[in-house]
Amino acid sequence: MENNKKQVVVKDLVKKFGSFVANDHLTFEVNSGEIFGFLGANGAGKTTAIKILCGLSAPTSGEVKVAGFDIYKQREQIKKSIGYMSQKFSLYDDLTIAENIRFYGGIYGLNRQQIKLKTSDYMDSLSLHEYASSRVEELPLGIKQKLSFMVAILHEPPIVFLDEPTGGVDPLTRRQFWEMIYQEAQNGKTIFVTTHYMDEAEYCHRVSIMVDGKIEALDTPAGLKEKFGVDSVEKVFIKLARG
Amino acid sequence: MKTILYFIQKEFLQIFRDKMMLPIIFAIPIIQLLVLSYTATYEIKKIDLGIVDLDRSVTSANLISKFEASPFYILKLVEPNYQVLDEMMQEGELEQIIYIPQHFEQDLLIENNTTVQVITDAINGSAASLMSAYSVQILGGFNKEFLIEEMMIPLGYRQINNEVAYWYNPELDYKTFMVPGILVLLVTIIGLFLSAMNIVKEKEIGTIEQLNVTPIKKYQFIIGKLMPFWIIAMFDLGLGLIIAKFVFAVPMLGSIPLVIGVAGIYLILVLGIGLFISTLSDTQQQSMFISWFFVMIFILLSGLFTPVENMPLWAQKLNILNPIAYFIEFMRLVLLKGSSFMDVWRNIVSISIYAVVMLGLATLRYRKHS
Numbered sequence: 301m302e303n304n305k306k307q308v309v310v311k312d313l314v315k316k317f318g319s320f321v322a323n324d325h326l327t328f329e330v331n332s333g334e335i336f337g338f339l340g341a342n343g344a345g346k347t348t349a350i351k352i353l354c355g356l357s358a359p360t361s362g363e364v365k366v367a368g369f370d371i372y373k374q375r376e377q378i379k380k381s382i383g384y385m386s387q388k389f390s391l392y393d394d395l396t397i398a399e400n401i402r403f404y405g406g407i408y409g410l411n412r413q414q415i416k417l418k419t420s421d422y423m424d425s426l427s428l429h430e431y432a433s434s435r436v437e438e439l440p441l442g443i444k445q446k447l448s449f450m451v452a453i454l455h456e457p458p459i460v461f462l463d464e465p466t467g468g469v470d471p472l473t474r475r476q477f478w479e480m481i482y483q484e485a486q487n488g489k490t491i492f493v494t495t496h497y498m499d500e501a502e503y504c505h506r507v508s509i510m511v512d513g514k515i516e517a518l519d520t521p522a523g524l525k526e527k528f529g530v531d532s533v534e535k536v537f538i539k540l541a542r543g
Numbered sequence: 544m545k546t547i548l549y550f551i552q553k554e555f556l557q558i559f560r561d562k563m564m565l566p567i568i569f570a571i572p573i574i575q576l577l578v579l580s581y582t583a584t585y586e587i588k589k590i591d592l593g594i595v596d597l598d599r600s601v602t603s604a605n606l607i608s609k610f611e612a613s614p615f616y617i618l619k620l621v622e623p624n625y626q627v628l629d630e631m632m633q634e635g636e637l638e639q640i641i642y643i644p645q646h647f648e649q650d651l652l653i654e655n656n657t658t659v660q661v662i663t664d665a666i667n668g669s670a671a672s673l674m675s676a677y678s679v680q681i682l683g684g685f686n687k688e689f690l691i692e693e694m695m696i697p698l699g700y701r702q703i704n705n706e707v708a709y710w711y712n713p714e715l716d717y718k719t720f721m722v723p724g725i726l727v728l729l730v731t732i733i734g735l736f737l738s739a740m741n742i743v744k745e746k747e748i749g750t751i752e753q754l755n756v757t758p759i760k761k762y763q764f765i766i767g768k769l770m771p772f773w774i775i776a777m778f779d780l781g782l783g784l785i786i787a788k789f790v791f792a793v794p795m796l797g798s799i800p801l802v803i804g805v806a807g808i809y810l811i812l813v814l815g816i817g818l819f820i821s822t823l824s825d826t827q828q829q830s831m832f833i834s835w836f837f838v839m840i841f842i843l844l845s846g847l848f849t850p851v852e853n854m855p856l857w858a859q860k861l862n863i864l865n866p867i868a869y870f871i872e873f874m875r876l877v878l879l880k881g882s883s884f885m886d887v888w889r890n891i892v893s894i895s896i897y898a899v900v901m902l903g904l905a906t907l908r909y910r911k912h913s
Contacts, residue, residue, distance in 0.1 A: 382756065404757070
């Protein structure tokens with residue numbers, strides 16, 4: 301029962317590249333339906349950790365469970381239960397929106413009917429009809445990014461990992477993107493998101509801040525501000541990052 | 544199975560959407576086959592010849608007319624001054640000089656013995672030996688006729704008559720010999736380069752990471768990736784066989800289903816190498832350079848342009864690892880000699896084992912996680 305409520309359980313996770321310790325004894329949990337902000341400066345080890353959670357990289361040591369499955373023994377079950385959106389958009393630029401949806405849907409084992417349904421659903425909800433015959437490379441960045449997110453949750457996974465999803469887009473699009481994230485969280489999805497934007501951190505239910513491979517703080521945004529006696533998550537971050 | 548079909552569908556969409564792909568798939572093989580087959584020739588025709596005639600006799604004029612009549616020679620000039628011809632050879636205007644000494648006729652009639660010197664430009668060694676063989680043949684023919692006509696030695700008197708038969712390629716058409724080999728080259732290049740670049744491209748644009756978080760199985764990924772290129776290369780092979788048959792009239796004595804079947808296995812081997820290279824490299828440039836390096840070595844060792852038997856032993860031994868060598872030998876044996884399965888089973892077994900090993904290595908190297 302416990303595991304059903306915790307979508308991610310990490311205990312003493314260590315990842316070393318040679319003598320360099322990228323993740324130094326990470327311990328945290330992410331609850332079901334939570335938006336969990338995973339913050340840290342460039343090179344703090346965020347992407348390394350997210351890759352381990354997605355099964356792209358093997359940990360050096362430690363215990364990791366995602367969606368109730370063990371990262372060492374049940375990697376393939378984890379892959380069916382997670383969505384992942386990387387910094388690089390993962391859509392194929394030379395395919396159309398529908399072709400991308402069909403391909404990823406097919407890979408996740410959706411049937412033809414489901415794929416058709418999803419396609420028309422996405423076309424409507426993201427108002428993509430004017431781009432129906434365009435290739436993805438011709439789409440505006442904001443639309444591309446929303447589409448990437450929707451494709452990442454095509455197979456309706458209980459948990460989604462977003463690795464700096466809002467890099468390089470304008471504030472309005474970022475806002476719309478976060479509205480989508482909220483919508484999905486309300487539908488019961490767990491969202492695990494890394495970001496550089498501290499205003500985005502304020503949208504998260506809980507936030508962890510990594511510095512040099514270690515988690516230095518983990519709390520609600522309000523709790524963090526109170527603890528460090530500042531009025532924004534940004535100031536908490538700067539305090540921690542300066543050491 | 545369904546997953547693989549979705550994958551193949553996506554690959555074909557991408558292949559045919561790439562503007563460069565159609566010319567690569569259709570035009571390059573055809574041009575390669577047509578151009579290479581006509582240019583990669585062993586034959587020497589139209590040898591530029593100069594003759595120094597210091598004798599100026601009936602016999603020497605007779606000998607000169609033999610060279611004039613030969614289809615292999617263009618007699619540029621007959622000169623008493625050797626110096627002139629020597630300079631012309633220096634400048635590359637002559638490839639061969641025949642030196643007929645003074646008293647040539649007299650020595651032949653009275654002393655029963657004389658010498659003619661043949662000088663050949665030997666910068667290209669194999670061409671030189673061919674040229675010198677031609678001239679020796681003409682001199683030999685002349686000698687024989689001279690004995691019969693001038694010395695009254697009857698035909699058939701203590702002599703060996705050569706009866707030469709050229710089997711499997713009776714008209715000595717070099718295209719018959721080259722085309723099956725070039726066909727191999729063509730499917731190898733298409734298969735290897737396209738597969739080696741394709742997977743690296745997914746690495747470069749970052750989609751490989753997205754694929755790696757999906758539940759797609761390794762074998763599904765590999766089959767999905769290799770199948771489209773296998774189909775394209777098989778298509779090119781068919782196209783090449785049709786051109787070989789109807790443009791070059793290459794005899795196809797052996798079983799065509801056998802050729803196609805073994806080509807199918809050979810292409811699995813080639814695509815396996817391509818996949819392996821792509822797992823080793825991070826960019827398309829890297830995989831292109833590695834592929835090119837191996838293809839160059841394989842081609843030069845394969846015996847396509849030069850006979851393997853003439854290579855040093857260590858180079859011949861390297862052909863144990865040369866997929867192109869196995870397949871070229873197979874193609875020449877089956878197409879030109881009509882060899883059956885029993886004659887070429889060694890090649891087939893080698894290609895099959897090699898295919899399994901390379902595909903295995905590539906599968907091992909390709910990891911969904913690091």
